[in-house]
Amino acid sequence: MHATPVLRRALGLGVLKRWASVIALFALWEGVCRARLVDPFLLPALSEVLRRGAGELWSGELVAFTALTLYRTLAAFVLAGAIGIAIGVSMSLSAPLRWFGEPVVSFAFPIPKIALMPIFVLWFGVFDLSKIVMTTVAAVVTVISATHLGTRHIDKYLLWSAQSLGTHRRALFWKIVIPAALPAILTGLQIALPMCLIVSIVTEMITGGRGLGGYMIYASRFAESDKVFLGIFLTALIGYVLTEGLAMARRRLLAWHPEETVMV
């Protein structure tokens, strides 16, 4: 029984230690503002931003905007994931597709995809569709190349073992290649998810259309710096929750993988 408070304290300390740098940064922010070292217009205190947030929450507008950004981010993520895995897998399975796809992916990889936004606005309008397409295009290349790299090189002894245990040649892909490539595919998705959030917000900033990006741009135009900071704060929070959720999913899916048992 006496171990419980010790354990609890250990856990509390662990959490505190993990978040110490963020907490320190917030304290510094608050302190600098309280000490009136900066103009509150240029940098409103954290407490001001949070108070504003509590007020905005009642209006319902901010909640709707956050939901909208979240919807665009996740829709694009699901699309980029599905399309990216499908293309990456197809390129590994078919030599002609590989011949066609590999140079295209290499070429597309370093392009700042956001440059295509004006084109997508012309093609798909200024509403949800162009934003989701833009975000999908930006994230899909990462998923394609991670999936392709993961599924392209599989230990031949794993394939041979499966075949000698009765797995048909055509079933090898799903039974061996995909599970063996899962760590690489998940890594691709983990890079794609924050990318989707970033690009969604940028598209909202460019084309207006509400969402957190639009909210911040409008606030900036009306010189409401506390609202801008509130937007940044919320974006960071969403980003953290999303990536942490995916990291948890990874730990579950890859319980078998040596990397997941390393203690941090």
Add this chain to the structure above:
Amino acid sequence: MPHIEIVGITKVYEQPAAPPIVALDGVDLTVEHDQFVSLVGPSGCGKSTLLHLVGGFISPSTGEIRIDGRPVTGPGPDRGIVFQNFALFPWLTVRGNVEYGLAEKGIPRRERRKVAQHFIDMVKLTGFEEVYPHRLSGGMQQRVALARMLACDPQILLMDEPFGALDAQTRLILQEELKEIWRQARKTVLFVTHDVREAVFLSQRVVVMTARPGRIKEIVDTDLPADAPRLAVDALAEDIWATLREEVLKAVVPGDRREQAP
């Protein structure tokens, strides 16, 4: 009818911008049912290649391999294999690995579990059923590979230096266990090793191969009685080593970079 017939097998690996590698050159070998045959030879002599050919994982440049008179066209569950590097499925538990082949055979879940448990117990891994391979030691992983192969009940066991990566003690124990399993189950075994004593201890015939290009130099009858004294095993191993020695020396000419055939 012999169980395995290897007839005039040649295997040549073409390589870009270099002369082709002749891994095997005119190999003929016949293995009877329930026989335990070992292949020994210097590194790169093509003994693993020969095993992979019997497994149907690669195809010969010339010649033919027949199992019960039928030519080999690809891998199949009639020939189980254990590789030197274990090649367990890392995303499956010990139980999952051992059940894999049974599931491929379409055996129902309950039956699968029973059979898998039998082989897990046999290789002394009881209690490790739900553990993932990376948590196990090399010796334990090799036992899982053995159980996974045996659970499928293949008629032919192909073993590619299965104890090569293990420490000396684990090796001795697994050798004795394998001999016992073979005595009970009566399978045809083709066993690749570079340990001559291991070959003599386990097998009824030892095939000595030449340095690359791999040919059969000599086939030695090593079917000692089960209670043969250690000295008899050692003496026979000594004889085979004398034959093998000159081939090993040929294979390690200084400055000649020889790699294991792919």
